[in-house]
Amino acid sequence: MLIPIRDHNPPRRRPYVTWALMAANIAIFALYLPLFGDDYALMRFFAQWGMLPARLSAGQGFETLISHQFLHGDLLHLAANMLFLWIFGNNMEDVWGHWKFLGFYLLCGLAAGALQYLSEPQSMIPMVGASGAIAGVLGGYFLFYPRARVDMFLFLIVIFRIIPVPAWLVLGSWFVMQVLGGIGASIEGGGIAYWAHAGGFIAGVVLSLPLWLRMGGTAYWEKCLGTPPYDEARYSFVESNVPKAGRKRGIRVSPWRR
Numbered sequence: 001m002l003i004p005i006r007d008h009n010p011p012r013r014r015p016y017v018t019w020a021l022m023a024a025n026i027a028i029f030a031l032y033l034p035l036f037g038d039d040y041a042l043m044r045f046f047a048q049w050g051m052l053p054a055r056l057s058a059g060q061g062f063e064t065l066i067s068h069q070f071l072h073g074d075l076l077h078l079a080a081n082m083l084f085l086w087i088f089g090n091n092m093e094d095v096w097g098h099w100k101f102l103g104f105y106l107l108c109g110l111a112a113g114a115l116q117y118l119s120e121p122q123s124m125i126p127m128v129g130a131s132g133a134i135a136g137v138l139g140g141y142f143l144f145y146p147r148a149r150v151d152m153f154l155f156l157i158v159i160f161r162i163i164p165v166p167a168w169l170v171l172g173s174w175f176v177m178q179v180l181g182g183i184g185a186s187i188e189g190g191g192i193a194y195w196a197h198a199g200g201f202i203a204g205v206v207l208s209l210p211l212w213l214r215m216g217g218t219a220y221w222e223k224c225l226g227t228p229p230y231d232e233a234r235y236s237f238v239e240s241n242v243p244k245a246g247r248k249r250g251i252r253v254s255p256w257r258r
Contacts, residue, residue, distance in 0.1 A: 004170060005162070007087055008149040015090035017098045021105065022082050025130055028070045029078050036074075046071065050126030053117045069109040071128035081130045087150070088141045089134070095144055095211065108136020108203045115199025119182070127193045132200035135178070139204025142171040143212050146221075175201050 035042040047055075051068035055061040072078040093101040112132020141148075146168035154161040175198065182194035212220065 002152045002154055002163075004084070004087055004150050005153045006151050007091070007167070008151070008164070009091050009145055011090040011094040013094055015093045017102050017105075018085060018089035018093050021089070021102075021130075022085055025070055025072070025078065025082060029072055029075075032071075046126040046128055050128040051113045051117070052126045053121050053123040056117055057121050065110050065113045066106065068113060068126070068128050069106070069130050069133050072130070073128055077129060081134055084134050085130070085137065088137050091145065091148075092137050092140045092208075095140070095208075104140070104204075104207055105133050105137065107207060108139070108200045109133030111203030112136070112193075112196040112200035115202075116193045116196035119195040127196060129193070129196075131193070132196040135197045135200030136204030136207070138171050138174065139201040139206075140208040141167060141204075142175075142201075143205050143208050144220075171201075 032042075032045055035045055049064060049067045050071055051064045052061060055064070072081065089101075089105075092104070095101075096104055109130070109132050112135060113127065116127055116132070146166065148167045149164040150167050150170045152163045152165050152170065154163055178194045178197040178201065181192065182198055185192065185194050216223065
């Protein structure tokens with residue numbers, strides 16, 4: 001298992017909007033957390049505020065294209081999304097500026113919801129989660145900082161390592177997995193809105209393209225070789241006193257999409 005834990009791309013300004021989005025997602029989740037003790041009440045809540053394609057097809061619930069971006073199916077879903085927003089959101093807010101970044105984020109979420117809707121316009125499964133909007137953040141980051149280093153935590157039974165990987169490989173492989181997952185889900189079904197992730201990522205690249213061109217386009221890449229245009233963050237590692245262990249040889253289907 002490989003999990004991103006941080007990048008080496010410090011922002012030049014405080015990411016107030018990123019922090020506010022994280023706080024809003026966490027606070028909203030805390031407000032409806034008691035509903036997880038009642039499956040019927042939880043599903044009614046998600047059907048009301050999650051993005052339900054069949055409801056949109058009936059000309060209702062367009063507000064859910066925004067509201068679904070602040071709902072999550074469980075604590076792990078929330079934690080994973082907030083981790084990605086924490087790592088990559090601050091740099092995109094730095095590029096866009098605070099209020100433009102907020103608009104960019106919400107537009108990516110709208111595009112994500114739209115592609116998921118088009119893939120299954122009569123679906124009765126509500127979609128919840130900030131994943132589509134955050135995928136847009138990843139798409140923008142992919143365009144601006146393809147060679148920025150991202151530290152990945154490798155966990156493989158008894159092997160624990162932190163491996164720096166270029167952003168283009170981390171985010172590009174993530175996008176490919178979403179597309180392949182979307183093709184598989186179209187054939188076999190599933191509980192993850194892969195097309196929303198792919199749609200958000202594409203929207204992030206497309207919406208960021210004019211800004212990237214104004215900043216020089218490929219000249220911007222040549223100037224900083226696809227890395228941050230300022231000194232990257234450096235981290236020191238402390239040797240653990242935990243003894244090394246030797247190697248030994250030797251779907252759950254959710255009633256909502258995330």
